[in-house]
Amino acid sequence: MGKYFGTDGYRGEANVNLTADDAFKVGKFLAYYFSEKGKKDCRIVIGKDTRRSSYMFEYALSAGITAAGADAYLMHVTTTPSVSYIARSEDFSCGVMISASHNPFYDNGLKVINGNGEKVSDDFIAEIEAYLDGEIGEIPLATGEKIGRTVDFFAGRNRYIGYLISIATHSFKGRKIALDCANGSASSVAKAVFDALGADTHVLSDAPNGYNINEHCGSTHMEALQDYVRNSDCEIGFAYDGDADRCLAVDAEGNLVDGDMILYLCGKDLKKKGQLQNNTIVTTVMSNFGLYKALDKEGIRYEKTKVGDRYVYENMAENNFDLGGEQSGHIIFMRHATTGDGILTSIKVMEVLLEEKKSLKDCLTDYRKYPQVLQNVRVKDKEAAEGNTAVAEAVKIDVPVYSGDVFCVPGESSAGGACGTRSGRRTGGGEVLPLKKLPAHGG
Numbered sequence: 001m002g003k004y005f006g007t008d009g010y011r012g013e014a015n016v017n018l019t020a021d022d023a024f025k026v027g028k029f030l031a032y033y034f035s036e037k038g039k040k041d042c043r044i045v046i047g048k049d050t051r052r053s054s055y056m057f058e059y060a061l062s063a064g065i066t067a068a069g070a071d072a073y074l075m076h077v078t079t080t081p082s083v084s085y086i087a088r089s090e091d092f093s094c095g096v097m098i099s100a101s102h103n104p105f106y107d108n109g110l111k112v113i114n115g116n117g118e119k120v121s122d123d124f125i126a127e128i129e130a131y132l133d134g135e136i137g138e139i140p141l142a143t144g145e146k147i148g149r150t151v152d153f154f155a156g157r158n159r160y161i162g163y164l165i166s167i168a169t170h171s172f173k174g175r176k177i178a179l180d181c182a183n184g185s186a187s188s189v190a191k192a193v194f195d196a197l198g199a200d201t202h203v204l205s206d207a208p209n210g211y212n213i214n215e216h217c218g219s220t221h222m223e224a225l226q227d228y229v230r231n232s233d234c235e236i237g238f239a240y241d242g243d244a245d246r247c248l249a250v251d252a253e254g255n256l257v258d259g260d261m262i263l264y265l266c267g268k269d270l271k272k273k274g275q276l277q278n279n280t281i282v283t284t285v286m287s288n289f290g291l292y293k294a295l296d297k298e299g300i301r302y303e304k305t306k307v308g309d310r311y312v313y314e315n316m317a318e319n320n321f322d323l324g325g326e327q328s329g330h331i332i333f334m335r336h337a338t339t340g341d342g343i344l345t346s347i348k349v350m351e352v353l354l355e356e357k358k359s360l361k362d363c364l365t366d367y368r369k370y371p372q373v374l375q376n377v378r379v380k381d382k383e384a385a386e387g388n389t390a391v392a393e394a395v396k397i398d399v400p401v402y403s404g405d406v407f408c409v410p411g412e413s414s415a416g417g418a419c420g421t422r423s424g425r426r427t428g429g430g431e432v433l434p435l436k437k438l439p440a441h442g443g
Contacts, residue, residue, distance in 0.1 A: 005125045007308035009111035014053035020060040027064020032139045034093035042070035047078040048098035049185045052210035069142030073153040079185040079244035081341035082160035088117030099243035102220045117338040170354040173198030178237035180225040181206040182218025186244040219248045230254030238346040246329035247342035251360040259329040260291040269352045282324030289370040309340045
């Protein structure tokens with residue numbers, strides 16, 4: 001990854017290390033790059049989450065785009081997967097989602113998505129960072145009739161809602177379902193989808209005020225949803241993160257169902273239908289040992305990548321796999337999407353329950369989650385931490401574990417943590433990492 005751009009785009013604290021000027025420059029570069037230096041028309045679609053600063057970045061980004069001669073289409077508050085879907089289905093040059101995902105309101109980010117709905121390449125990141133650092137010439141401003149325009153594009157969000165509804169093959173009529181929208185992007189989409197499918201929808205945390213996104217709610221704070229479902233007659237609950245590319249669930253008793261368990265549930269269903277391409281699921285180094293034991297029992301192969309849905313997607317695309325994801329709830333259904341999609345994931349889980357005519361808890365009876373500690377380490381310099389000998393020693397050893405042990409897969413911090421960097425192919429057996437205390441490094 002680059003100096004500014006990580007696996008989820010250009011992230012930082014609003015107006016501290018990610019400013020409106022930065023967004024303006026990114027907008028100019030996107031217009032210049034995707035128009036092939038002004039040689040062809042360029043349309044860029046923009047979505048945002050509910051942070052106070054997202055409005056500032058939306059205007060700055062669209063100003064840069066139009067100043068360099070391209071058109072900016074504003075979907076306003078919407079989800080990351082909706083921007084990805086619209087970019088690839090409506091023939092946009094690229095898309096940008098303004099969000100810092102599951103992070104607090106004062107952070108924000110610019111996720112750049114190419115015309116195929118995918119995260120941009122390392123080569124693109126190197127080029128835009130060279131521009132941001134002043135290593136290449138200034139991009140000329142458009143003049144006269146070549147100045148771009150800004151277009152309100154609420155219709156894009158509505159088309160995405162229609163697309164999600166079309167994927168479902170069952171009615172959800174009479175099903176009491178709780179949705180935690182994290183006071184974020186899902187608040188503009190999720191209820192409309194579930195209502196249209198006939199569900200008796202109970203919605204939590206759908207009143208964003210610019211500051212309360214992810215605040216004691218959503219997929220990183222499951223307690224509110226667990227309590228609500230446990231004390232209501234809802235049969236299931238789904239929680240999304242700030243930009244709704246993640247989904248976690250709870251059963252009727254309030255028990256957490258994480259991304260690993262969702263992968264198992266949906267993978268088993270796809271195999272039963274003969275739709276699990278190459279009989280393989282793509283996972284990451286964060287996945288629980290219980291997932292691999294359960295997949296072994298079902299005769300399903302698996303691969304393991306570095307942490308980040310980008311790496312999961314790249315493995316899936318390269319090897320023609322259908323299903324992959326992360327324990328955190330980024331789940332990719334390649335037949336329908338090129339990114340993790342929280343609302344799509346919740347639809348797919350409901351489809352399994354309806355087909356099996358079972359509760360979520362009953363569908364997971366054979367799944368045993370093993371004890372696990374995921375340790376995030378906050379560092380000042382991720383590259384320096386990854387090169388630290390003590391950190392390397394802590395994460396490099398694979399030890400077979402078969403029962404009763406507590407083990408750890410060091411993770412990747414949203415603030416630039418240094419772990420979760422191992423990758424490799426797994427087709428069976430039990431590779432896990434031993435629990436170790438990681439040394440302090442940086443801030």
